Amino acid sequence: MSALTAEQITAGYRGVPVVRGVALHVEAGTTVAIVGPNGAGKSTFLKAIVGLLKGTTGTVRVNGTDVSGWPTPAITRQGLGYVPQVSNVFPSLTVQENLELGCYVSPKLYPVQLPKVLELFPDLRSALRRKGGELSGGQRMMLAIGRALMADPKVLLLDEPTAGLSPLYAQKVWSLIGDVAGSGVGILVVEQNVGMALAGSDWVYVLTGGRNNVDGPAKDMNPVRLGEIFLGAGGGDVAEVRRG
Numbered sequence: 001m002s003a004l005t006a007e008q009i010t011a012g013y014r015g016v017p018v019v020r021g022v023a024l025h026v027e028a029g030t031t032v033a034i035v036g037p038n039g040a041g042k043s044t045f046l047k048a049i050v051g052l053l054k055g056t057t058g059t060v061r062v063n064g065t066d067v068s069g070w071p072t073p074a075i076t077r078q079g080l081g082y083v084p085q086v087s088n089v090f091p092s093l094t095v096q097e098n099l100e101l102g103c104y105v106s107p108k109l110y111p112v113q114l115p116k117v118l119e120l121f122p123d124l125r126s127a128l129r130r131k132g133g134e135l136s137g138g139q140r141m142m143l144a145i146g147r148a149l150m151a152d153p154k155v156l157l158l159d160e161p162t163a164g165l166s167p168l169y170a171q172k173v174w175s176l177i178g179d180v181a182g183s184g185v186g187i188l189v190v191e192q193n194v195g196m197a198l199a200g201s202d203w204v205y206v207l208t209g210g211r212n213n214v215d216g217p218a219k220d221m222n223p224v225r226l227g228e229i230f231l232g233a234g235g236g237d238v239a240e241v242r243r244g
Ligand SMILES: Nc1ncnc2c1ncn2[C@@H]1O[C@H](COP(=O)(O)OP(=O)(O)OP(=O)(O)O)[C@@H](O)[C@H]1O
Pocket: 013, 018, 036, 037, 038, 039, 040, 041, 042, 043, 044, 045, 085
């Protein structure tokens, strides 16, 4: 049983599909990356999985439970955490208040999760009373991930967690992703930087034009061929995309 299974996901905005028939699965304790050009539908796909888009069709299972069509808070309670690409912390609330909101669906998790999250993110401990809006981009991303972890998710969806960060901080985020996966959480991460996606994940899916293009083990993917796919040179099977 996969931690997350999505099948035949079709979703979009105002009745116009952007993502068509996309499928993917994530095993517990592994990191799966989605790469693809701007506008490919990566964020739309994540939003559809967490129940944020009306009219989504297809099946989503979290730890074997079919959550298709469930409201987002119920999906969160089932163990699916989500860090959106933008507006992922409340700027006028303190770090501590942001973390508290992370377990609003199950407040009794707060005293259990807070020490774990602060151990993973020592920077947040010294910033507990600061406002979210006063943090640097990197610290804000740490807070957003920490907030999602407050609900003790089985699967964590991260939409471009390294966007706009310095290479050093981006490495830090990927190293944290490894730590979280190491604790048994399944991670699905959208990453613009193909090199980082290949280095940090177990499996990679390539999304182009709202459809699955190719997927395979990260260690077997050829970055040059992936680049060609991004530029519209079409899809292929994994064998074609293997490192040559
Ligand atoms: N709220 C929205 N309303 C209408 N169309 C939208 C909305 N959000 C995204 N789209 C459209 O859906 C398509 C896919 O967008 P999406 O944000 O999913 O792509 P993406 O792969 O995440 O791109 P990026 O790499 O730039 O983040 C784009 O054509 C975009 O214009």
